[in-house]
Amino acid sequence: MEVLVSLVALVVALVALVIAHRDHRLARTKGGGHGLSVTLNIGTSYVTPNASGQPVERKSATLRLRADGPGVWHDLSVYIGTLQTPVFKAVRYDCHSAPWQWEVRLVKSDYENAWYMVTWLAPHLEGLRSEAMRSRIDGTMQAENWYWHNFYRLRLWYNAQKFVPRRCKPLPLGGWRTVKETRVPSHQGPKIPEYHITPHGPL
Numbered sequence: 001m002e003v004l005v006s007l008v009a010l011v012v013a014l015v016a017l018v019i020a021h022r023d024h025r026l027a028r029t030k031g032g033g034h035g036l037s038v039t040l041n042i043g044t045s046y047v048t049p050n051a052s053g054q055p056v057e058r059k060s061a062t063l064r065l066r067a068d069g070p071g072v073w074h075d076l077s078v079y080i081g082t083l084q085t086p087v088f089k090a091v092r093y094d095c096h097s098a099p100w101q102w103e104v105r106l107v108k109s110d111y112e113n114a115w116y117m118v119t120w121l122a123p124h125l126e127g128l129r130s131e132a133m134r135s136r137i138d139g140t141m142q143a144e145n146w147y148w149h150n151f152y153r154l155r156l157w158y159n160a161q162k163f164v165p166r167r168c169k170p171l172p173l174g175g176w177r178t179v180k181e182t183r184v185p186s187h188q189g190p191k192i193p194e195y196h197i198t199p200h201g202p203l
Helices: 002-029 152-159
Strands: 036-049 055-067 073-080 088-093 100-107 115-124 127-136 144-148 174-178
Touching (some): 055 073, 073 100
Antiparallel strands (some): 036 055, 073 088, 115 127, 144 174
């Protein structure tokens, strides 16, 4: 019986360790986990003439960026559509920084294929590395975060070696994955205890 109890306790401890490790990685890599909030408000469609006077359907959207909590983002940049230069750049961005917003107006065909991306630098070991999050302008998909493979430096070294055949594809250093929101039920979070006031006279 004692052996069974010990095994159950060991399994519970291992499960708790896995969950804690996952939550730690998510909080460390997820933009929203540090309090970086990116919201997208879809606008309306409208028609305007192009350079030759022909009517062209366009759509608008408003992108908003705000920081909450103790997180700090260094060299933060926001890219929209196919622009190679950022529409917003901040050397340091935190909860004391003013919220930023940008209205996007694109031709409908471009609007349906455009993305926005937020990048910043984060400390890693003895140096720095880029972190990023992205999503589609039309709001048809969840936000994604960039993640680095655990041994991306080894992959980078391997890709640079001359003995690797040129026809072989380089090993990916990372990839994109969907941001998973963890919501805590309201009845399980902090709240004021319920109590009843007994009147002792006129109020």
